[in-house]
Amino acid sequence: MNLSEKYLSIRKNTEAICEPLQTEDYVVQPVVDVSPPKWHLGHTTWFFETFILLPHVPQYKAFNADYNFVFNSYYESVGARVIRTDRGNLSRPTVIDVYRYRAYVDEAMNNFLRCDFKPELLPLLELGLNHEQQHQELLCYDIKYILGHNPLFPAYAPENIERNLTNSQPGYVAVEEGVYEVGFNGGESFCFDNELNRHKVYVQDFEIATNLVSNGEFLEFIDAGGYQNFNYWHAEGWDWVRNNNINAPLYWHIVDGKWLKYGLGGLQALNLKEPLCHVSYYEAAAFAAYKNQRLPTEFEWEVASEKFKWGKLWEWTESAYLPYPGFKRAPGAIGEYNGKFMVNQKVLRGASIATPEGHARHTYRNFFHPHLRWMYSGIRLVAEGSKE
Template sequence: MKTVKLPNDINFTKNWAEKYSEIRNHSVEICRPLEIEDYVVQPIIDVSPPKWHLGHTTWFFETFILQPNFPGYKVFDEQYNFVFNSYYETIGARVIRTDRGNLSRPSVSDIFKYRKYVDEKMGEFFKSGYLNESLESLIELGLNHEQQHQELLLTDIKYILGHNPLFPPYKKENISKKESKKNPQMINFPEGIYEIGFNGEGFCFDNELGRHKVYLNEFKISNQLVTNEEYLQFIEAGGYEDFRYWHAEGWEWVKQNNARSPLYWHFIDEKWLNYTLRGLEVIDLNEAVCHINFFEASAFAAWKGKRLPTEAEWEIASEHFNWGERWEWTNSAYLPYPGFKKQSGAVGEYNGKFMVNQTILRGSSIATPIGHSRNTYRNFFPTHLQWQFTGIRLAQ
């Protein structure tokens, strides 16, 4: 389905307690199909245990809302700041990311008690006289932060279950948004001066601000994402064995990891299978290819004699094609927009300090919560990562 920009439904006129409860409950619902053992696994550094996500998003509200702004508030556990601080140097010491899977304590039940405690206190806070407009902005950030972690939760859960030798399903029912595939064609855009960046009412992250003009040469962009069938043709043509299509760093990644296919693809009994959230299935050739890193996306584009779009091209063109099925790699580095300034304090660590060695992705994916996508959203990841719901749209 086409993702369109809607008026943001998290604003000052809404019932904050209701919106808070709705978003917080959704995080718990995402975890409901899990067994207790699934909550504590960390297969790689980039994947956090589900229970850590549940604790960290709770810590955000305790640390940034309740402690400094609700007189008389008592923290649930003094150690939790060390356990659930993610990367905020301003807030103090923390468990390093690689060790999150070693946290057998606090237990899953302790973390659900923590969530209940903080949620009850937030309910009291909403009824108090301490809520003001500046805090509403911080609460809005916290809710969008939780939605980001809801997407990471689903992504990490898939990695945890998809690397279990039994390939257990997360859910039996189909939770993906199926696109009706049309004949792919390239949409032409003339050279000229365009504007990109967030503009209007509603929430956005600070890295989207600073709407500005960009000059673009004439370009073309596909109205469709690359499918599994197209990517399989790349594999069968020896795409992973031919260095000519790869960046130097990408070719090193291929050799070091013996890469031969996207993440979750398995060649078993002479056929390609794919681990999905429904379990291990025969690859659907019509689905958009998924779990591709930047190196793979660029190599495929080179093999096709095309390229990846820049983030400016993608944003300008986004009104003319459907998006929202996969996060789409661009050929743009994650850099600040003109006039970008980091905010003071811990909130200023949210985006700005990551503006190096990262590549921009645009759009959203089947894992993105409803209402949490817009065509100015600037997602970013290192070039080698495959575990997010990423795909390919070609340009030339």
């Protein structure tokens, strides 16, 4: 697959995710963390126009000068932008306009990649493609949140990615104490800057679960009064539970005395064997305390990840999102991509059912604030020493 084919394939995948939507679904923004699907379609297009076409294709003319203001996300060095909470107020540009924008930019990118592309721009192109794939995953989160908070609980599509949400056999695998190398090792074609530099870490003996915590296991926590017992919670987590009246994972509902869960296929009976998902770090840490265990650090997770199956859900770790030794921000706007967020967030490792194929890797560092849970997030527990 050449660069043009790869570019167009990834771009089409984004539109395929949106295909089951109705026009009204494209504009909704229920909470600040959810962006309307229309905005995702425009923002990913803006990235290629702003960072590749405008600076490097002399004859290129911007589709609409106002779109830099509308679709810039957080790049301070690129100019003013619509504040995040107002993305849902953008009834204009219309959905049709945004798809026209995508077609316009795709035609220009296709011509550029076929005729005049410069090899030195390849890292920037790869970043743009991976950026689009990140937004494909975010689209899945946001679409589910939009539909899952509609009082009618409409289904996204009967056949969807959640059919792959299965668990492995229970058990634990041991990791011996020692010094290990973590971080991107150059064995794959791409990494984000926050996966650099590769460095040594020391870990003590531990055992890590081969499976993710299941819905049934977490229901035991609920039935045991886990959301009412402050002893299991960090202080901030306990405040979050009380201030927001949290008593179950996101998308769980009790109807006629039975637990149901909203999924992309609609509202269905809770499957006790499925891995638990859509929980915050606060809930993950509280459940670990309830089980007299803990979450892994991100380095423990990476060292042990060869020993168990992963990739169904992002997995909370105990690690704060911090730079690796020797980390440096890239110059210019691209330097704003990851480094500016290295504060007050927790690292999640692995991948999820919404992660585009080929995008997952052992060194991938996802990061979110501890209270967030609209992403596909789960729990894997660690036991100190031996489980025997």
